[in-house]
Structure formats: C-alpha cells, structure tokens
Amino acid sequence: MIPEIGHFLLIVALGVAVLQFLVPSWGVWKRDARAMAVGQSAAQVQFALVFLSYLCLTWAFVQKDFSVTYVAANSHSDLPLIYRISAVWGAHEGSLLLWMLMLSGWTGAVSVFNRRLPADITATTLAVLGAISIGFLSFMLLTSNPFDRHFPVPADGKDLNPLLQDPGLIIHPPMLYMGYVGFSVAFAFAIAALVSGRLDGAWARWTRPWTTTAWLFLTMGITLGSWWAYHELGWGGWWFWDPVENASFMPWLVGTALIHSLAVTEKRGLLKSWTVLLAIIAFSLSLLGTFLVRSGVLVSVHAFATDPARGVYILGFLAVVLGSAFSLYAWRAPKLKSEGDLAFFSREGLLLLNNVFLVVAAAAVFLGTLYPLFVDALGMGKISVGPPYFNAVFIPLTAPLAVVLGLGMAVGWKRAKFKEVVRQLRWPAALAVVLAIVLPFLWVDGNSFAVFGGVLLGCWVLLTSVHDLWGRVRAKRSLLNGLSSVPRSVWGMTMAHIGLGVWVLGVAFVSLYSVERDVRLAPGESAELHGYQYFLRGVEPVRGPNYDADRGTVEVTRDGTSITILHPEKRLYRAQQSVMTEAAVDESPIRDLYVALGEPFDNGDWSLRMYYKPAMQLVWWGGFIMFFGGILAASDRRYRLAKLAQAPVEADGKVSA
C-alpha cells in the first residue's frame, strides 16, 4: 500500500508542477498579481508531495518490502539499516527521486526566502523551476518508476552494490545532487533576468548566495567522491579523470567562474550577458552530467540505466532546455547593457581573466570527455584519452589562474597601479619562493622544477589570501576590532582561497612524491617502502553482516619502532558473490601509509599493494576548507539585509565597493 501512495504522490506532484509552470507564466504575461503568486504555494505543496513520496520509498527499504522491484534489486535482508536507508539512492530510479527531492527543496527554499523580490522575477523563477520539475517527474513516471511492483515476490533481495556500502557513499550523492540541482536556481534567475530585461546589482545580489550554496555542496560532493574512491577502489588513486568524475567537475569549474563573474556584475554592473551565459552553461553541464552518468553511454559504477529509452528522454529534455534557454539568450541578451567600461588591470579585469581560464579549462575537460563519444557515434573508431591528456592540458591552464588569483585580491576595483600592487605583494611573493625551496625537504632531500612550481603556486595563493585579510584587519584600531569588522563574505572568500592553496600543495606533493610498490609476501615476511617496513603478520577469515572477508594484519615499523597496525580486507559479498577490496590507511597530515590486499596465491602468499602518499590529507582538507568558505560567504548579512530592503530595484543598481 505504502509504495502505491508514493507513486500516487508523484503523479499529484507532476500536476502541481504543471500548475507551477503555467499559472505564474500566464501571470507574468498578463501582469496578474494573483496568478504570479500561485508559484509560491505550488512550490511548497510540490516539495511536501515529493518529500512524502521519498519517505514512502525509504519506508519500503526499511521494511524490506521486496515486492517492490527497486527495493529487491538494491537491498537484502542482511543489509544493515543505515545502508538500507542510503540504498534509496543506490541506483537509477531512487537517485532520480533524490534528485527530485533536492529540486523541489531548492524550489521551496526560493519561494520562502525570496518573498521580497519583485513579484514578476519570483514568478518567472518559480515557473522555470516548475518546468524543470515537469521534465524530471515525467521522466521518472514514464521510464523509471521506483515504486513498480513485481510478482512473484522474491524470497530475498539482490543486495546493494557492495561498492556503495561505505560511509563515504552515504553522503556523497546527496551532496553532489544538492550542487547539481542548485545550479538550476541560478539558471532560473538568469532566465528571469532575460525575460524581464532587468539585470542589475540587485539581481546579482539575489543570485549570489544561491550560486555559492550550490557550489559549496558540489565542492563537498566531489571531495567526498574522491575520498571514497581512494579508500574503496583499492588502487590508491583519488582522481582518475573518469568521464563520470569529469561530469561533476565541469559544472564545478563553470560554477566557480559564475561566482566570480557575479561578483563583478554586482559590484560594477559589468559582464552582464556573460554572467547570464555562465549560469545557463553551468546548469546545462549539470544536466549533461546527469545524461552522461544515467544514460548508459558510459560504463562505470555510476551508470545504472541501460534502457535506451531513458537516454533518449534525457537527451531530448536536454535539447529542449538548452534550445529554449539559448534562443532566449540570443534574443534578449543584447538588451543587457554594461554600466561603464572595463580596465584590464583592475579587479574586474583579472576576474574576467580568471573566468576565461576556468571556462577554457572546462572546455578542455569537455573535449577529452565527449570527443571519444562523438567519434564513436560517427562510427570513426573507438578511441580514448587517459589521464595524461587531462594533466597535460589542465595544469598549464590552471597554473596561471593561481597567479592571477593572488594578484586579483590585491588589486582594487576599477583601476589600479601595477607598481603599487607589486610593492604590496613583494613579501608574500618572496616568502612563497622561500617556502617552495624549503618545504619539499620535509619529505625528500631534494627539489625539482615540478615540485618547486606546485609548492610556489600553492603558497602564493595561501599567502596572498592571508595578506589580503591582514591588510583589512590592520586598517582597524585593534586586532579584535579588525577581525570582527571583516564581513563574512570576505572571510568566506579568504577561506575558499586558502582551501584552494592547501589543495594545490596537497596535489603537488601527492602526485610527485607518492611511492607505490606491489609485492608478494608470505605471512611473516616483510617488504620495505620509502623507509617503512611492512610486515605481513597474517591473514584470517572474518565474517561481516553480509560478507565474508580475509582480514590481513600488517604491521608497519620504521627504524625498528612500530608505527601502526593496519587491517586491509578482501571481502566477498554473499548475495552478489562479488569481491571488494577494503584498503587500510594510516593517515597523518605528513603522509598516508596505505595497504590493500591483492590476491591470494596457492601456496598461502598474498600480493599486497603498498603506498607511501605524502600530504594526501591536504587534498581533503583543501576541499573541506573551500566548503566552509562557501558556507561563510553564502550566509553573509548583506544578502539577508538585501531581502529586507524595500527600495525599488533600479535605484539599487550601481553599488560600488
């Protein structure tokens, strides 16, 4: 009964979404205030319906209702409760329901928090979100209903994909989806700006916190995904330039560009049509990501759907959304006039440069991800490009970005003197050079051009961020006074940049100083890796709730003293009879010691994969710091005050910092 209720609620939600699209659109056209207001209540009702429907599916999982096809395919009576709850988004149908929940949640939030916006802007925004909602709800109801039943009811489920039975995977998909779907709000705002023809500082100020929020979730989602791959896939890698990873990384790059161009649009009234274009592209890439991941075009752990009808539907939906958005853009964007001009050596000039680099980097990733698919579709052969391509293109494109970032914070809006900036930044620059020479000695006796370059860029970003903050604090009477006077948005920016610096440092060290060794050991034997001795003490069978495992005991010593005892596992999940590698890692900020079990040999030997990974943690810390920076920036008082401002929109247009 409960699954039928869930199904029914989705159908009702589709009806409400149609209302949410049509009535406010008509209201905007006829300038009818009552019709425009319908969008808000429709958005809230829709959220309630989808949320209840989501609970119905969760209930079916918790109750182990294997008569529901989706539950039977992704759960098992031995599956622990926490994984039964997270299994809701463990495969295609349920993850779409999660996507819908996020979308209706974002829409509901827009309807609640943006009451003070001009009625026509809110109405258009909600109508656009309603249209997206129609697309996804009908997709779900037509091709991928999670509530379908099947008979006869199987005695037990097929179990959740063992790869997904990991704490990292409980929160990775919701975070990622929050980010993906969040860009739909920026998209809807952009469409509203095009329809109304009004795009000014106030518009940018409404859009900024929404975009930043979407971005921070996407940042967290990507970081968690990477963390999961590192621990769960057993290869010791954290980024593979896999098409599915790229699908989440492209919207991130463009979203980052969007955050920066929104800043220029708000403060200086420039780059208006560019900002709108970025908002459209960011959302398009989110949709494209969904298409790539869910259509079965790519074979990977994420590719759930192999039903061609689904791929065709998403592709059609993508075509409709992009077609109408870009047509509207081509028609209306020329009306968006910039207020003033842009000097190259100014903050807005450097931010534009930052945008160019980010977008070109996204384009390079796009090329490497999609070109093989195009070639295949045209029947010109099967090709692929691996990580070497992405590294060769991505690093030269992002290194200048780091340099520009440091300059950009020191340069003022409108116009700046080059000499003055050089004078300001001479100390951070000198310190960065010194650190780039010295820091690598923490790990090895020596330095190389690549390490020097990476550390230099990382330190440069870090130090210029701190320097900028210090400059703001120093201008005040006391330290405390200074620190408390810095607005949250500035704290957020500084944190996000510091996070990036930390991340760059981590990436530089871990990619250049990692040491890997595959060995074959008998119990009692040991192998040496980068000064550490790894003793294989033994391998014993253990029994988990829904798997059997071989559990290794590996003691790591250095100069005779024991450092840690690691327990890597090789698990055989009973229901699917699939084998999983559970790596064991001893983590510290300086280095990770990583051990994974390979395979047993007939004579009792085991193969082991051992890694020494310097500064691996900095990569995760970088992501988390960016995430917190995003939270600070999005929660700045300014945005909340802006909502209360009763002043007419146009009067607020030319704000300068």
Add this chain to the structure above:
Amino acid sequence: MTKRQKRMAAVLLLLVGLSVAAVLGFTAFSKNMMYFQTPSDIAAGQLPEGARIRLGGLVEKGSVQRGDGLVVNFSVADCDANLPVRYEGILPDLFREGQGVVAMGHMEGKTFVADEVLAKHDENYMPPELAEKLTTPDGKHSCAQFKSMGG
C-alpha cells in the same frame, strides 16, 4: 591608445590565448589518444613496435599462469585470434577466466606487455567496444561457445 584600440587589443589577446590553449589541447589529445584493439585487429594490423594500445578481449579459460613474484601470463582472445599477455602486478578483483578484460600496454615481439589491467565493477561486465565487436549482425553475441573453450 584609444578606447577602440584598447578593446581590439584585448580581443586579440584573448584570441591568441584561446588558440594557444586549443593547440595545446589538440596536441595533448592526439599524443594521448589510444585506439581500442582486439586480438584479431592486432593479428591483422601492422602496428609499430612500442605503440600504446588498449587491448580488449576475453581471458581464455585455463590460460592464467603465475610466475615468480607478481608476474602473471594469460591469453586474451576474441572469436578469431588470441594473444599472449604478460603482466607484472596485482590483478583487479573482477579479473576472471572467461571474463572480459581491458589491458593497456604495448607489443614486444609476439607478446603483449601490459602495464595496467582493468576488469570493471561488474561480474558480467564486458567492455562495450568488445561486446559490439562480438555481436553478429542478428544482434546476438556469437562467442558463447568460445567462453567455455579450453586454452
């Protein structure tokens, strides 16, 4: 410079930057492009010694032989040909005899030397490229009998 000249200069600079990026991108692309090959392709084609290849096929039943340390020899086959493969390292969890596999590496004489072996995420996984090449015009996999063939 007048405003117009400045703007032209900026646009020019942007174009130069974009073309550099494009050249960089396409060079890296063509350098790192790998074609997918099956054992029959390799038997038929004249590949330069040392060219990097993605080899796809099925691991022949009974062909897996362990050597010293982590050296492992096996044979990858499609319907018409097979190819001996040498690999030193840890095989992925899903590596099985009779299952699909993708190996990255190069030819040394008559042997394919792999530096990376992938068998992805799914028991029944077969690289889509391979599945396609094994499909007969009437849409069926033609190698069912092959999978049980002795090596």
